[in-house]
Amino acid sequence: MTREKAPRGRSETGDPLLLTPGPLTTAARTRAAMLEDYSAHEKSFALITAEVRKRLQAILGAGPELTTVPIQGGDAFAVEAALGTLLPPEGRALVLHNGACGARLALTCRYLKRAHYLWEQPEDRAPRLQDLEKALTEHEDITHVLATHCETSTGLLNPLEAIATIVARHERKLIVDAASTFGAVPITGPASAFEAVVASSDKCLEGPPGVGFVIARRDALEAARGRSHSLSLDLHAQIEGFEKDGHWRLTPPTHVMAGFAEALRHHGREGGVPARNKRYRENTDHLLRGMRELHFDALLPAELQSPITVTFLEPEDPAWDFARFYAALADRGFVICPGALASRPSFRVGCIGQIEPGDIERFLDAVAGVLEQIQAPAA
Ligand SMILES: *Cc1c(COP(=O)(O)O)cnc(C)c1O
Numbered sequence: 001m002t003r004e005k006a007p008r009g010r011s012e013t014g015d016p017l018l019l020t021p022g023p024l025t026t027a028a029r030t031r032a033a034m035l036e037d038y039s040a041h042e043k044s045f046a047l048i049t050a051e052v053r054k055r056l057q058a059i060l061g062a063g064p065e066l067t068t069v070p071i072q073g074g075d076a077f078a079v080e081a082a083l084g085t086l087l088p089p090e091g092r093a094l095v096l097h098n099g100a101c102g103a104r105l106a107l108t109c110r111y112l113k114r115a116h117y118l119w120e121q122p123e124d125r126a127p128r129l130q131d132l133e134k135a136l137t138e139h140e141d142i143t144h145v146l147a148t149h150c151e152t153s154t155g156l157l158n159p160l161e162a163i164a165t166i167v168a169r170h171e172r173k174l175i176v177d178a179a180s181t182f183g184a185v186p187i188t189g190p191a192s193a194f195e196a197v198v199a200s201s202d203k204c205l206e207g208p209p210g211v212g213f214v215i216a217r218r219d220a221l222e223a224a225r226g227r228s229h230s231l232s233l234d235l236h237a238q239i240e241g242f243e244k245d246g247h248w249r250l251t252p253p254t255h256v257m258a259g260f261a262e263a264l265r266h267h268g269r270e271g272g273v274p275a276r277n278k279r280y281r282e283n284t285d286h287l288l289r290g291m292r293e294l295h296f297d298a299l300l301p302a303e304l305q306s307p308i309t310v311t312f313l314e315p316e317d318p319a320w321d322f323a324r325f326y327a328a329l330a331d332r333g334f335v336i337c338p339g340a341l342a343s344r345p346s347f348r349v350g351c352i353g354q355i356e357p358g359d360i361e362r363f364l365d366a367v368a369g370v371l372e373q374i375q376a377p378a379a
Pocket of ligand 1: 076148149151178179180
């Protein structure tokens with residue numbers, strides 16, 4: 001057996017490269033910022049919280065009618081907090097369901113006992129906007145539309161601006177799960193449509209996992225006093241704490257917030273959303289081109305493909321064994337992600353985090369080496 005000179009995937013701190021939709025490879029400075037202990041009630045920590053809130057608000061380009069509420073946990077916690085606080089029990093949601101993340105939004109409604117309709121769409125095609133128009137016209141009881149921005153289970157970028165425009169025209173409210181786009185894909189559309197945008201620290205903002213946030217309309221939060229079923233997920237109570245004295249109501253993730261603040265400074269230094277979008281888009285283009293040369297088919301056509309994560313279909317070769325492929329890549333320092341399609345065997349490769357096109361090139365060399373090693377798919 002010849003000894004392979006396989007290219008190795010390593011981040012700047014020497015750890016494997018995480019080519020996943022999150023948590024992902026973070027910058028050394030972000031990790032270094034987490035080495036300090038803070039008391040939850042120190043002024044220095046209140047300043048970190050205030051900085052994070054301000055920077056998130058600026059990334060969205062949100063006006064003073066919106067406020068940013070960080071919450072312990074991750075995106076799913078923040079979504080549950082947003083829905084439990086903002087959806088009135090007598091309201092009804094329409095949930096875009098074109099993948100596992102949309103299904104999770106609907107499941108959250110079920111847990112919270114909030115009535116909802118499903119706007120079901122295929123996972124590999126653009127959602128039909130005429131169905132949204134029709135639902136909002138026919139069902140006057142719909143108060144809110146819930147949608148993911150990028151459906152991370154497939155990598156499909158939903159047409160958020162078009163959705164927001166229809167929601168605004170029908171005078172309903174939109175709550176967006178922007179977990180996998182916030183910081184890298186602009187969130188646009190008529191401001192009047194947006195009631196809340198939800199995301200977390202650990203995806204395109206390249207922070208550590210452990211905190212989510214909701215950027216919500218102040219008037220909607222104010223109207224939600226006492227509505228939440230949950231003490232720890234009550235966004236109205238959470239924002240009252242920040243506005244009273246700058247402190248968290250319940251023990252905050254101090255190290256995570258310190259790392260998150262540094263990651264947000266880095267986001268600004270890199271050039272904000274446009275620069276990050278460009279880098280991720282280049283990563284995605286390199287990945288798609290290289291994998292095509294290696295005979296892997298992507299699930300989505302180019303016009304639906306987000307610059308976040310790519311779903312590849314598993315080869316139909318009988319010799320194909322995803323577990324071996326995954327393990328051999330991990331041995332070379334590249335961690336990928338199993339697929340999340342209901343219909344077909346697939347796997348995902350993330351294009352986000354402290355990753356640049358050169359890393360993707362090294363990954364493609366590693367894939368070629370692994371295919372030779374495991375002899376599949378047949379060329
Ligand atoms: C990552 C992600 C989530 C969050 O899932 P967690 O299990 O809380 O990390 C939810 N929705 C979308 C669109 C995501 O990308």
